[in-house]
Amino acid sequence: MVSSRNFTVAPDNSSKEVSLKGDLKSRFSNYMEKDSVFENKDALTTNWRPERILHRDEKINNLASILAPSLKGEDPSNVFIYGSVGTGKTLITKHVTSELQDVAEEQEVDLNIVYINCKMKKVADTEYRLLAKLCEQLGKEVPSTGLPTDEVYNRFFEALQNQKGVVIIALDEIDALVKKVGDEFLYNLTRINDDLRETKVSILGISNDLNFTEYMDSRVKSSLSEEEIIFSPYNAIELREILQERTERGFVEDALVDGVISKCSALAAQEHGDARRALDLIRVAGELAERSSEEEVRKKHVDKAQEKIERDRVVETVESQPKHSKIVLYTILDMAEDDEEVATGDVYSEYKQWCGEIDVSPLTQRRVSGLISELDMLGVINANVISKGRYGRTRQISVDLSESIRAQIENMIENKFYI
DNA sequence: ATTCCACCGGAATTGGGGGGAA
DNA sequence: TTCCCCCCAATTCCGGTGGAAT
The missing domain is CATH 1.10.10.10 (Winged helix-like DNA-binding domain superfamily/Winged helix DNA-binding domain)
Incomplete structure (x- = not known):
């Protein structure tokens, strides 16, 4: 902070600075004026929620009908969603739950939906932290460390009692947490309904690991998987349609050379039908094209993107x-x-x-x-x-x-x- | 059929650093 | 301040074990 102040005020050798500033300014304005290949880059990220979700109608209806009873104040069955990365589990869950929430608000039904990603480092990757995060989402702040886990559990229980109505707890990447800390917390969660009077809890678990149930106690397994939804990978054609839809929003017209979308979908289909991968590929390809001042995204950019994604991933993991x-x-x-x-x-x-x-x-x-x-x-x-x-x-x-x-x-x- | 290497990998424990609560 | 908690890297201890060599 101090140094930046000094820098802007420095009176001497101003000529140098002015020209430097000028350069920078023109560079920035060039950047602004330059035709971007992107129309809306957000549409090419995984947390973007498209208005139309392709190839998952069946899953959406399935999940919706499982959760629907919550609108009548009944607690829905616990659900378990399986599927490898980039198959739309999180997207569909967020979509369905937010629609559900909207309807509940319209109808003035007591319904609270909590979504937590258990893989969030330092946030929800232990039993304590998960409970603390749950408390926070239910409006009860808990210190991030220091308390005994029992105590956090009690506060979580109190927070639930104050809720009334139905609470749906969506736990994403739950397999990672169970592999790390065991399934005891899940056992407690599934049994929490027995002690609650006004509130009903149901759990929606999301797992990347299809054989995840093997890690769990059979009691937990059976109560958690009252309903199961399995998401299979997208094939290349489906991926292409998804990319088509997203790129129409994400890129300016004619920014993509023919075959670029197909190439991304084909590459992503090879890697387990991962839509996230497909999006990353095409977004990074766009960034690379833009950085080299080209107005079209070509196949060579996709190749470079694939290399860059891998390099960034490895370098980042090593660094940490x-x-x-x-x-x-x-x-x-x-x-x-x-x-x-x-x-x-x-x-x-x-x-x-x-x-x-x-x-x-x-x-x-x-x-x-x-x-x-x-x-x-x-x-x-x-x-x-x-x-x-x-x-x-x-x-x-x-x-x-x-x-x-x-x-x-x-x-x-x-x-x-x-x- | 045994032996036996060079490790593997589970489990329990420690120790220092995060931080309550009273 | 004292005592308790959680977290994580790391240590200690130790019971395996696949298969070439004997």
Whole structure:
């Protein structure tokens, strides 16, 4: 703040600044005047709610009819929605619940719908935080830490008692939370109705994992999946229609060269029929076209977009890893350069060497082993446990990153540790 | 059919940092 | 201030285990 004030007031060498400012100004105004390929970029993001939702009529009706009893003050059955990423689960849930809410308001029915994404880091990714978030949504603030979980649970209960009517709790990405903290909280949630008088709670769980029920206690399973809706992936044709619809809103006319939409849908269809991916591809392709001052989005931009999305994803995940994870990754990158595949033990001894050089005390092998499997799950490296018979079992670690991504990561880590 | 390596991976625990409430 | 809580990385302990070698 201080420095910016100094900068604008500085009286001397003003000529330099003026011209600099002028440059910047003209650059900004150029930017403003330049014909954008985008008409409304929001329409190309996943949280945009299109007025027409394609290829999901059946699911919408299905969910609507399950939740409808709430308008009569009856508690709807608990629902479980399954489907892999980008199949429209969240979109449909938000759509149906907001319509439901509107009708409830018109009819003056007591209905409260709470939507929480359980994967939100530091927000709803533990039992405590989920309950705290639920309280908050029901209008009862709870400190973000400090209290015993029981206490938060009590406050949540009180908040519910003050609601009256039906409360629908939508828990998105619930599989991630259960895998992390177990299913006990769900058991409590499903049984909460037994103790409530005026309020009725029903739960709408959304899971990316189709085999998720296996992680749950059978009692929880049966009460939670009174109703189930399964979302199957979109095929390439459906994806194309969805993109067609969105791009009409998102891009200016004729901004897309023929075949660009098909290309995006085909690529996304290959990757499990993921509509989110398709949208990301075409949006980023547009951004790249715009950045290189072109007025049309071409197929080459889609290729670049795919590379950029992957690079951003990897760089971002690596950046958010703890210190030692980065060091471990660095040693793996270094070793896998000449050796195709490396074993955990090799990585560990090399890792200890690095730690010595940069004056960091090394972690145990157990921990490093854990870090390696985390990096594997994050899709940064590949690791498979194999048996070398007489010579033990270990992970076979390999790196399958494009040269540019790899270089960028190595650079980032080197800068961080002055290697 | 056994042996036995070089780890894997679950579980329990710790320790330091977040923060209540009284 | 004291005592309690939660969170997360990390440690300690330890019971497995696939399959080449014997």
